[in-house]
Amino acid sequence: MIALRVLALAVSVSGAAFAATPADTTDGARAPITLWPAGAPDAVGNTPADSATITPFLPAAGRASGTAAIIFPGGGYEHLATDHEGIQVARWLTSIGVTAFVVKYRLGPRYHHPTMLRDAQRAVRFVRARASQWAVDPTRIGVVGFSAGGHMASSVGTHFDVDAAAVTDDVGRASARPDFMVLVYPVITMTDPFAHRGSRTNLLGTNPSPELVRLFSNETQVSRRTPPTFLVATRDDRTVPIENSLRFYDALAADSVPVELHVFETGRHGFGLAASDAVLSIWPRLCEAWLRQHGWLDARPAAR
Numbered sequence: 696m697i698a699l700r701v702l703a704l705a706v707s708v709s710g711a712a713f714a715a716t717p718a719d720t721t722d723g724a725r726a727p728i729t730l731w732p733a734g735a736p737d738a739v740g741n742t743p744a745d746s747a748t749i750t751p752f753l754p755a756a757g758r759a760s761g762t763a764a765i766i767f768p769g770g771g772y773e774h775l776a777t778d779h780e781g782i783q784v785a786r787w788l789t790s791i792g793v794t795a796f797v798v799k800y801r802l803g804p805r806y807h808h809p810t811m812l813r814d815a816q817r818a819v820r821f822v823r824a825r826a827s828q829w830a831v832d833p834t835r836i837g838v839v840g841f842s843a844g845g846h847m848a849s850s851v852g853t854h855f856d857v858d859a860a861a862v863t864d865d866v867g868r869a870s871a872r873p874d875f876m877v878l879v880y881p882v883i884t885m886t887d888p889f890a891h892r893g894s895r896t897n898l899l900g901t902n903p904s905p906e907l908v909r910l911f912s913n914e915t916q917v918s919r920r921t922p923p924t925f926l927v928a929t930r931d932d933r934t935v936p937i938e939n940s941l942r943f944y945d946a947l948a949a950d951s952v953p954v955e956l957h958v959f960e961t962g963r964h965g966f967g968l969a970a971s972d973a974v975l976s977i978w979p980r981l982c983e984a985w986l987r988q989h990g991w992l993d994a995r996p997a998a999r
């Protein structure tokens with residue numbers, strides 16, 4: 696049995712729920728931006744389901760650190776939990792000085808691999824190529840993912856050298872490698888018995904080859920260039936077994952990648968910021984401390 700490495704202490708923190716706002720607002724939200732203005736690769740139609748967007752959330756004046764985080768909400772690669780795993784997370788991040796971007800990516804069963812990886816890589820490249828527009832340092836761009844969104848974030852963190860789309864514009868030429876990853880109850884493996892089968896089917900189809908299953912079992916794709924990672928999981932998660940996080944932790948540690956893992960004894964899958972839970976709600980503060988420890992919350996002028 697794999698031992699649990701980190702115990703999170705119970706501390707009560709307060710939180711608040713937020714409503715989505717599609718236009719510019721006083722709380723930092725901006726209008727969604729299409730990631731593929733010339734048309735998304737692999738698009739099978741012209742509906743909103745056939746496009747990918749990012750919605751920027753900006754810190755208050757004087758609060759920005761120059762660090763950015765690109766958020767991938769979960770939903771089993773079939774729907775998106777955009778509110779509690781996207782918008783609320785973005786507003787927490789802006790409160791600590793991080794410029795945030797919530798991604799709407801294409802989903803199964805309408806789409807399968809490589810579409811999702813293309814959208815994920817494009818999101819990182821887009822923010823990096825346009826970093827000066829948001830006063831972001833292009834060397835301090837991370838990804839945050841929940842559940843299947845954690846698989847998407849860990850995919851771009853382990854497959855950044857794979858060009859999933861041949862794009863020759865300035866965005867396509869930017870690096871897709873994130874500088875850090877925050878993964879919360881993430882889907883990591885595609886192999887039984889610990890795979891989340893709905894995510895696997897929606898991402899890889901009903902009968903993926905063993906080679907494709909291994910390729911997107913991201914614990915097998917870690918290298919020394921995988922970004923530093925912060926992991927959160929619960930021991931009794933019945934939807935995405937904790938072994939997903941444990942296997943990824945082991946793989947990162949084996950390659951000497953900086954990694955921190957927090958395992959809570961109990962907590963339902965999909966808790967987001969867990970603002971109403973006195974125990975689970977500590978994880979954003981633990982994450983903030985980790986980001987600060989690595990210097991990502993230190994104010995730094997954006998590189999031009």
